[in-house]
Amino acid sequence: xxxxxxxxxxxxxxxxxxxxxxxxxxxxxxxxxxxxxxxxxxxxxxxxxxxxxxxxxxxxxxxxxxxxxxxxxxxxxxxxxxxxxxxxxxxxxxxxxxxxxxxxxxxxxxxxxxxxxxxxxxxxxxxxxxxx
Numbered sequence: 001x002x003x004x005x006x007x008x009x010x011x012x013x014x015x016x017x018x019x020x021x022x023x024x025x026x027x028x029x030x031x032x033x034x035x036x037x038x039x040x041x042x043x044x045x046x047x048x049x050x051x052x053x054x055x056x057x058x059x060x061x062x063x064x065x066x067x068x069x070x071x072x073x074x075x076x077x078x079x080x081x082x083x084x085x086x087x088x089x090x091x092x093x094x095x096x097x098x099x100x101x102x103x104x105x106x107x108x109x110x111x112x113x114x115x116x117x118x119x120x121x122x123x124x125x126x127x128x129x130x131x132x
Contacts, residue, residue, distance in 0.1 A: 040092035047093070062093075065109050069097055072105045 015023075027034060051059035097106045
């Protein structure tokens, strides 16, 4: 495994070095919540799998959003631990991102993406009008 995994593997698998008995007890105590989030994560992984096999434009957008989230996090990590309102963040990917980088940065990435989409739409409209 060491030949295939980069340095991030150690950080990503940090919890695996914990006490198995305690992890077992925590898992049983929080069974419903853990299964819920595992199912959501599986759905998100399937979405990326489908994007990789299909829509290249949507794959690029998804990866660009992830990059923006990470860069924003590295520049100024979210200090607030307030839970986001359910209506604000609905997809499994957004929920996972909120858990990883914070609600503020998920919202900010959405704002940036929306702005980029609006610019592209306006540019497309100008092109169409210019061609008439």
